[in-house]
Amino acid sequence: MVAVARPSTEIRAMRRDDLDAVVALEHASYEFPWSAGIFRDCLQAGHNCWVILHEGEIAGYGILSVAAGEAHVLNVCIGNAHRGLGYGRRMMRRLIDLARWYGAERIFLEVRPSNPVAKALYDSLGFTEIGRRPSYYPARGGREDAIVMSLEMRADGAS
DSSP, X not given: OOOOOOOOEEEXXXXXXXXXXXXXXXXXXXXXXXXXXXXXXXHHHTOEEEEEEXXXXXXXXXXXXXXXXXXXXXXXXXXXXXXXXXXXHHHHHHHXXXXXXXXXXXXXXXXXXXXXXXXXXXXXXXXXXXXXXXXEEEETTEEEEEEEEEEEOOTTSOO
């Protein structure tokens, strides 16, 4: 039997020298992207900023804020070339594990109704819709609501 080489992937903390690649990925993925300054501010503020690497190249990233027993997923993005490979699920699991490690009792996130793939991922991870933020996101021709979702963390380590 011939062994098939699997592509190497790793998740590690985001570094300042990752910012150009992260910003390029953000701009390629979203019509209304975060600026480089927002990413720099997240690193400076000490938010949990992570990248997922495929064969040494940044394939995606995730940013988590934790305070006062709550966590908030601020941004998760997987580049177009790497979608559908489970990287989004891996990144979300990392962020959930970090929230648990920091003692968060719940995790919040917002997702666009126009992003059913992300919404399905969050549903599959146990997040539930708890409300809406009207006109939260910029959108072509106006604004788009955000679906607010929450994951309650259980004391037994399950989410």
